[in-house]
Amino acid sequence: MGNAKTAITPTRADDYPEWYQQVIKAADMAENSSVRGCMVIKPWGYTLWENIQRALDDMFKATGHVNAYFPLFIPKSFLEREAKHVEGFAKECAVVTHSRLVDDGQGGLKPDSPLEEPLIVRPTSETIIGASYANWVQSYRDLPILINQWANVVRWEMRTRLFLRTTEFLWQEGHTAHATSEEAMEETRKMLEVYADFAENWMAMPVIKGEKTEGERFPGADHTYSIEAMMQDRKALQAGTSHFLGQNFAKGCGIKFLNEKGEQEFAWTTSWGVSTRLVGGIIMTHSDDDGLVLPPKLAPKQVIILPVLHKADDPGAILEYCAKIKAELENQLFANRALQVEIDKRDIRGGDKRWEWIKKGAPIILEVGPRDMAQDSVFAFRRDTGEKKGVGRAEFIATAVERLNAIQDNLLARAKAHREEHTHKIDSKDEFIDFFTAQNADRPEIHGGFAMSHWGGTAEEEDALAKAHKVTIRCVPLEGENETGVCPFTGNPSPKRVVFAKSY
Amino acid sequence: MGNAKTAITPTRADDYPEWYQQVIKAADMAENSSVRGCMVIKPWGYTLWENIQRALDDMFKATGHVNAYFPLFIPKSFLEREAKHVEGFAKECAVVTHSRLVDDGQGGLKPDSPLEEPLIVRPTSETIIGASYANWVQSYRDLPILINQWANVVRWEMRTRLFLRTTEFLWQEGHTAHATSEEAMEETRKMLEVYADFAENWMAMPVIKGEKTEGERFPGADHTYSIEAMMQDRKALQAGTSHFLGQNFAKGCGIKFLNEKGEQEFAWTTSWGVSTRLVGGIIMTHSDDDGLVLPPKLAPKQVIILPVLHKADDPGAILEYCAKIKAELENQLFANRALQVEIDKRDIRGGDKRWEWIKKGAPIILEVGPRDMAQDSVFAFRRDTGEKKGVGRAEFIATAVERLNAIQDNLLARAKAHREEHTHKIDSKDEFIDFFTAQNADRPEIHGGFAMSHWGGTAEEEDALAKAHKVTIRCVPLEGENETGVCPFTGNPSPKRVVFAKSY
Ligand SMILES: [Zn+2]
Numbered sequence A, B: 001m002g003n004a005k006t007a008i009t010p011t012r013a014d015d016y017p018e019w020y021q022q023v024i025k026a027a028d029m030a031e032n033s034s035v036r037g038c039m040v041i042k043p044w045g046y047t048l049w050e051n052i053q054r055a056l057d058d059m060f061k062a063t064g065h066v067n068a069y070f071p072l073f074i075p076k077s078f079l080e081r082e083a084k085h086v087e088g089f090a091k092e093c094a095v096v097t098h099s100r101l102v103d104d105g106q107g108g109l110k111p112d113s114p115l116e117e118p119l120i121v122r123p124t125s126e127t128i129i130g131a132s133y134a135n136w137v138q139s140y141r142d143l144p145i146l147i148n149q150w151a152n153v154v155r156w157e158m159r160t161r162l163f164l165r166t167t168e169f170l171w172q173e174g175h176t177a178h179a180t181s182e183e184a185m186e187e188t189r190k191m192l193e194v195y196a197d198f199a200e201n202w203m204a205m206p207v208i209k210g211e212k213t214e215g216e217r218f219p220g221a222d223h224t225y226s227i228e229a230m231m232q233d234r235k236a237l238q239a240g241t242s243h244f245l246g247q248n249f250a251k252g253c254g255i256k257f258l259n260e261k262g263e264q265e266f267a268w269t270t271s272w273g274v275s276t277r278l279v280g281g282i283i284m285t286h287s288d289d290d291g292l293v294l295p296p297k298l299a300p301k302q303v304i305i306l307p308v309l310h311k312a313d314d315p316g317a318i319l320e321y322c323a324k325i326k327a328e329l330e331n332q333l334f335a336n337r338a339l340q341v342e343i344d345k346r347d348i349r350g351g352d353k354r355w356e357w358i359k360k361g362a363p364i365i366l367e368v369g370p371r372d373m374a375q376d377s378v379f380a381f382r383r384d385t386g387e388k389k390g391v392g393r394a395e396f397i398a399t400a401v402e403r404l405n406a407i408q409d410n411l412l413a414r415a416k417a418h419r420e421e422h423t424h425k426i427d428s429k430d431e432f433i434d435f436f437t438a439q440n441a442d443r444p445e446i447h448g449g450f451a452m453s454h455w456g457g458t459a460e461e462e463d464a465l466a467k468a469h470k471v472t473i474r475c476v477p478l479e480g481e482n483e484t485g486v487c488p489f490t491g492n493p494s495p496k497r498v499v500f501a502k503s504y
């Protein structure tokens, strides 16, 4: 156990998974519900998701996409159409079999009116959206279709963790159809870039863009790309995926068109998505042993003002001074909208209040008492560095956006440094196993990281490695050096290093 | 059949229900999906819904609410907790009974892994949200809770119509908990006002605010309030409801708190919602025999620019001129954000293009050819009045917001005039029956309207009236004269006139 007093128990070093749960609880972001595996996303967590949505939605629209909405339910027969997709998704899902409840004769209710065909609550929507596209597309003039959907999806998970893996989760799923393979591939890669841009520039979470190996591909895809981030426990988080689906789903769903030569062809489709899992990524990338730390661009509130009223002769004057500061801040644009400010007037102890906002990850906390007001100043606390000092009101107002940008930049730099520190080129099997083995087997300490190693094995050998060491190939990076080498596991030649890591 | 050529067949007068479907189809707003009763909301319809969401969400936040998200599924036992609620909602719903699909041995899939307790896809969330509130509330200091949720819900409907009644629909549901009856009633009425404000000032749809009679109350509510609008076929559309739930759900869910005196009490709760039905309301309030007409404040695009390229020596110059106009318009704020403008460059006949945008209800269409450009002008078409004329570019830019406001105001005025025209004080039973009986029984013409009549009957008598004439009491108005009188059906005294109408 650590010695320094921290707001969160246990600390990251003591027990990272439990620390994660406690950060969420202390920040009042989400909790488990009475429905197995489904979470309640509480206002502070949901507003973070709304801010993620707003920023991503703007980026989707700027790249030519529009939103639409398709049914929650998928007829069972639709899932039977694409064989690999069925294997990957149709197994663990919520099946609707009845459309009524009737009196069970014992004061309760029982299902009645069985459906002719069971309906599946969408685990993903390729098949149901594909059925619409098949109706919409006749000619090459109807292409491309560039649609995104914000929706809830359900995958019956056995072991769930708030935000990271839940039975129901919120996400967006882009589904596009194109006349050529090249155009579909361009779309697939473009959206991967959008995700990487969002992760770095809004979440302050550096990511590696890469392609998944065959075993980790989306069921039914020809190529799956992902962005992979390193969490503070050095495990990888797959934060977004973009799939090139070839003509597989077009064939399964019947998305056909007449090309310019008047020949019938199947369309080329893509799909891409990110989910409420991103909230888990933000928590695990930036937070510390005092709780949540938020990138200012996505924080529900960027500045919290705490009036110190009990010491005041004239509490009304202090509140007025705080309201003036709030208005001056809200007049400024940050992250494409008005700066978000809250005055917390609750009648509770100042210290408790301050700690509450520290645990909630507010980027800047201003305390304002009679003395601050007398000096026309504020006492400013910066969450990421813990720095606190008095500063003139006018100066603070003039530099607020700059201060928030500094926090945003610092979080990204910190996360990049952490990733660099724990990314190693590893060229021997022993070194590899050593890297991914905890010293303390009973209570594994934080260890490992990203191993950049050569790989020349088969899908089966990759699977065996994963089983033996709980390490998988996160991706084959799209950028970086193309250094050829030898696979330390098989001795086969390798065209370039890949990213190995333990993962969420 | 009418003589004038119209873009939509049939016309409103010919066959209103079919006209409604054809307007939706011609505007490419939505369609039925392969899943019975579930619709696909296409981009033009969905963007309208997004705009509704944005405006309402701002109003909810301005009245102190925050958003959160609760599970899609409700355990069967939760629905069994509030007896009246069960009767009203638990009957026709989607019941999840299995959590797996397995190989059926015939190349298909079959449900497997039966759930211990069936889960209901939420038809509304009072019970599942109430379960959370019961955990969150201990003391009066934890109240009020002011939460809204944007979500999809499912009610197994037998007869569905796009936007008006679908098995799955999108909505928002506000759920609040309060320490006193008075405060809960204040919230109930406040949100009714928000809905009325939104209907009139954003949708340009005048509404009557009133209370529902006992038979039309939300299952489990003590009082239900609604806003009621008159469609162009003179039927009423219930466009939003706000419920005072008393302590009924608090008792069912166990939402208890210690009051300031240290006594245990049940909380007082409210719920309020509007849904994608509002899109149907917009369509039926404003559209004409040429298709959709949209209130500018909610239109996906306010101005469409059609470059006339085939007549041009220099198409590039025309496109540049159009881009300049677009930029000048987008620099202006309308309905709290940048004006939404689209240049339609598609290579199809100009006349077809213009008609497409007329059918889609774009408030203003600008045609720009070489001659317009030479005169530094545009040719402007106004959707609501059909007015078209050339206007100088600078003048158009300077007056664009004013023009859109004029359209918004005209739509509201027109809808108000229509409602006034077809609202009658009716004081005899014969006159009442006459008012609500079509001349042509085989193919009923548009008839009826709002009958402001006295009522002194019982719930059973109201029900009999509804069965006999398909007319219901839409609401007991909250505003207007409190003129006492005699019920023409029962001869009983009546405290004030109520609104009778046929309804959706
Ligand atoms: Zn590939």
Ligand SMILES: [Zn+2]
Pocket: B211, B222, B223, B224
């Ligand atoms: Zn009442």
